[in-house]
Amino acid sequence: MDNGASSYRRFLDGDESAFDEIMREMFDNLVFFIDRYVHDVHAAEDIAIDTFSDLVVNRRRYNFKVTLKTYVFMLGRSRALNYIKHRKILTFEELDEAENIADRETLEETVLSDELKRTVNAALGKLPEEMHTAVHLVYFEELTYEEAAKVMKKNRKQVDNLLYRAKKELRDILGKDGEELL
Numbered sequence: 001m002d003n004g005a006s007s008y009r010r011f012l013d014g015d016e017s018a019f020d021e022i023m024r025e026m027f028d029n030l031v032f033f034i035d036r037y038v039h040d041v042h043a044a045e046d047i048a049i050d051t052f053s054d055l056v057v058n059r060r061r062y063n064f065k066v067t068l069k070t071y072v073f074m075l076g077r078s079r080a081l082n083y084i085k086h087r088k089i090l091t092f093e094e095l096d097e098a099e100n101i102a103d104r105e106t107l108e109e110t111v112l113s114d115e116l117k118r119t120v121n122a123a124l125g126k127l128p129e130e131m132h133t134a135v136h137l138v139y140f141e142e143l144t145y146e147e148a149a150k151v152m153k154k155n156r157k158q159v160d161n162l163l164y165r166a167k168k169e170l171r172d173i174l175g176k177d178g179e180e181l182l
Helices: 005-012 016-038 041-057 068-087 107-125 129-140 145-152 156-174 176-181
Strands: none
Touching: 005 016, 005 068, 016 041, 016 068, 016 129, 041 068, 068 145, 107 129, 107 156, 129 145, 129 156, 145 156
């Protein structure tokens, strides 16, 4: 899929099932992203639903200049920041474990993997907010630097600098064990 643009065009042409495709593709990732700001998965789900509702209500607002995924994440970020402004909260929590461990072959691999995730999540939690957001968008959501820059309202060079500094700080936080991870 081209980050949802073709599905959104079909939706604009009257194909309601195309919007379902967009939601299936992006909803969970958007909730996960928004939860990093609001620290409440239920509120994050509500904000994500509002974000997708905005796509339905304001059908012609999206102008296809950026990918639909970037646009949706920009809307989600904006709504999350508005939520925070009204709630007056702003702290990060550890990342929830996103992988399904049912496919693991041994208990030992599962334990080692979980420990590695906890270590990385703890290190990510120590990063400043902007660095953490840049890492999340580029490495977890697989957005390009340009797309991440648009979501964060920065330029590409600023995102590049944030990622460079984040990697450096993560190496310092993780110590010699971090060299293998990064």
